[in-house]
Amino acid sequence: MRFIGAIISLVFSTAALAANPWEKFAEPATGPASSIGSYANGCLVGGEALPLEGDGYQVIRTSRERYYANPVMVDYLVELAKENKRLGHGDLLIGDMSMARGGRFTSGHASHQTGLDADIWLRIGDKQYSRKAREKLSPYNVVDMKNYKIKAQKWTDEHAKMVELAASDKRVARIFVHPVIKETLCKADWPDGRDWLRKVRPWFGHNYHMHVRLNCPKGDDSCTAQLPPPPGDGCGKELYSWWPKPKTEQEKAKEQEQLLLAKSTTKTKPKKPVYKDNLKLKPLRCQDLINGTLK
Numbered sequence: 001m002r003f004i005g006a007i008i009s010l011v012f013s014t015a016a017l018a019a020n021p022w023e024k025f026a027e028p029a030t031g032p033a034s035s036i037g038s039y040a041n042g043c044l045v046g047g048e049a050l051p052l053e054g055d056g057y058q059v060i061r062t063s064r065e066r067y068y069a070n071p072v073m074v075d076y077l078v079e080l081a082k083e084n085k086r087l088g089h090g091d092l093l094i095g096d097m098s099m100a101r102g103g104r105f106t107s108g109h110a111s112h113q114t115g116l117d118a119d120i121w122l123r124i125g126d127k128q129y130s131r132k133a134r135e136k137l138s139p140y141n142v143v144d145m146k147n148y149k150i151k152a153q154k155w156t157d158e159h160a161k162m163v164e165l166a167a168s169d170k171r172v173a174r175i176f177v178h179p180v181i182k183e184t185l186c187k188a189d190w191p192d193g194r195d196w197l198r199k200v201r202p203w204f205g206h207n208y209h210m211h212v213r214l215n216c217p218k219g220d221d222s223c224t225a226q227l228p229p230p231p232g233d234g235c236g237k238e239l240y241s242w243w244p245k246p247k248t249e250q251e252k253a254k255e256q257e258q259l260l261l262a263k264s265t266t267k268t269k270p271k272k273p274v275y276k277d278n279l280k281l282k283p284l285r286c287q288d289l290i291n292g293t294l295k
């Protein structure tokens with residue numbers, strides 16, 4: 001019996017260790033705004049909440065409280081939404097930004113840690129949704145994944161212009177979209193120039209939203225910048241390296257075998273996401289933020 005008790009307490013203490021310390025912060029850390037560390041390993045001081053609805057935008061899934069960012073990002077989104085609306089477009093639906101003090105999400109992407117990343121849905125807000133409705137709204141997939149083609153009935157000119165507008169801003173370092181979206185943008189005509197295409201980078205998983213990443217704000221020495229994207233519009237060979245390779249007969253057979261195996265084994269419950277950041281050493285100021293010793 002004592003042995004079982006020991007096991008139970010061990011399980012509980014491991015669960016406590018695995019809890020995500022960043023999720024417990026309900027308020028931003030006060031102080032001059034600073035995006036500390038790198039996009040995928042850092043935190044945020046002086047964060048600001050984006051008002052949950054505004055001129056030309058609506059924040060999605062507000063209960064997750066991932067609507068904080070560096071004030072530079074808040075300004076950027078507010079201005080982008082206004083300009084986008086001025087062009088006659090529907091509302092921007094804003095998904096994940098950062099938590100109140102940044103850090104690693106328990107579920108989802110590894111970046112968004114310093115208040116300089118934001119997801120904008122590729123579903124366009126055609127009306128004002130209540131906050132409750134926005135909890136349940138589902139995103140649109142604009143890519144036909146089977147044929148690796150854009151879904152003509154989902155992707156519109158408005159989407160393309162929205163990406164152009166978002167990427168043309170000097171504050172933007174990169175925008176991640178699915179490779180098929182990048183290809184669609186590459187093939188379009190851009191009378192006002194196509195320099196901004198350099199910042200639009202192909203990345204898997206971005207067929208429901210585009211991910212906007214801003215440069216480190218000027219004078220923020222704690223912020224680790226990323227190398228600029230390679231020169232050029234990125235529309236050539238590199239883009240097509242993202243295309244799926246045709247499968248060999250051996251791979252097809254293996255796939256079939258795995259499919260049969262999956263069918264024959266009983267279904268297990270999907271596991272709850274676990275906070276996996278404990279092994280990554282955070283920048284010192286971020287550790288202070290967790291320990292409550294930040295000066």
Ligand SMILES: [Zn+2]
Nearest residue numbers: 109118119211
């Ligand atoms: Zn993202």
